Amino acid sequence: MIENDAFLTAYCCVMAFFIGSVFGSFLHCYAWRTTHGESVMKGRSHCPECNHVLGPIDLIPILSWIFLGGKCRYCGKTVPVKYPISELVLGILSMLIILRFGISLVSLRNLIFAYTLFALTLTDLYDYLIPDTCILIAIINWLVFAFFCYENLVATGFTLLTAILFAACLLGIVLLFDKILGKESMGGGDIKLVFVCALYLGFFGTMFMLILACMIGLIFAVVTRYRKSNENGQFPFGPALALATMIMMLYGEPFIMWYRSLY
Numbered sequence: 617m618i619e620n621d622a623f624l625t626a627y628c629c630v631m632a633f634f635i636g637s638v639f640g641s642f643l644h645c646y647a648w649r650t651t652h653g654e655s656v657m658k659g660r661s662h663c664p665e666c667n668h669v670l671g672p673i674d675l676i677p678i679l680s681w682i683f684l685g686g687k688c689r690y691c692g693k694t695v696p697v698k699y700p701i702s703e704l705v706l707g708i709l710s711m712l713i714i715l716r717f718g719i720s721l722v723s724l725r726n727l728i729f730a731y732t733l734f735a736l737t738l739t740d741l742y743d744y745l746i747p748d749t750c751i752l753i754a755i756i757n758w759l760v761f762a763f764f765c766y767e768n769l770v771a772t773g774f775t776l777l778t779a780i781l782f783a784a785c786l787l788g789i790v791l792l793f794d795k796i797l798g799k800e801s802m803g804g805g806d807i808k809l810v811f812v813c814a815l816y817l818g819f820f821g822t823m824f825m826l827i828l829a830c831m832i833g834l835i836f837a838v839v840t841r842y843r844k845s846n847e848n849g850q851f852p853f854g855p856a857l858a859l860a861t862m863i864m865m866l867y868g869e870p871f872i873m874w875y876r877s878l879y
């Protein structure tokens with residue numbers, strides 16, 4: 617039986633990786649089109665350089681890029697390494713979610729949430745944009761699964777209140793900073809994102825996540841030396857929030873247990 621379980625786990629991991637990498641490719645396309653003024657639904661995948669429509673052979677995640685030597689098959693221009701990397705990242709993330717939560721409804725919920733976080737990370741990196749569509753999908757996903765995963769409606773209501781509390785506190789702090797600094801210190805998209813993440817992480821999880829996100833944001837800012845900040849001095853904080861949320865979702869439980877045991 618143990619061998620069967622090991623086989624099933626390995627099989628599910630491979631499937632999760634494959635599905636994740638396909639979504640990685642699709643969501644990168646979504647992010648690129650959203651931030652470059654193209655319709656997401658209309659038109660087939662094409663090379664951003666020569667506009668040639670891509671065939672099935674060009675669209676196999678990661679492998680197409682490797683076999684074509686990182687070049688477009690039609691115009692020979694270099695296809696940036698960020699494309700296979702985003703496919704690889706979402707593939708691995710999907711696998712980690714399945715390993716952590718097993719074959720369950722919670723896994724499905726967290727996979728959908730991870731994909732929305734991934735999409736808004738890319739749009740934020742491309743154009744300082746956190747689309748409301750991503751926020752809305754994450755909220756609907758949470759609501760739908762709240763009825764399946766949690767039988768305790770009181771706990772669900774408490775989580776919702778927690779999320780509102782975090783978003784309201786953050787909004788208060790941001791408005792205060794805006795007044796002191798005389799410019800926008802944090803985008804509205806980031807506040808909405810904190811609200812959504814709090815829905816999934818709960819009170820303690822969100823607390824740790826915010827600390828972690830600040831640390832990641834700081835490291836990211838130092839490493840890239842603000843190269844990413846635009847003329848308004850804005851800095852994409854969405855990726856740090858998304859990464860911290862994923863870390864807390866996957867590995868945060870022991871920290872929260874430890875913290876709660878102190879009281």
Ligand SMILES: [Zn+2]
Nearest residue numbers: 663666688691
């Ligand atoms: Zn091309």
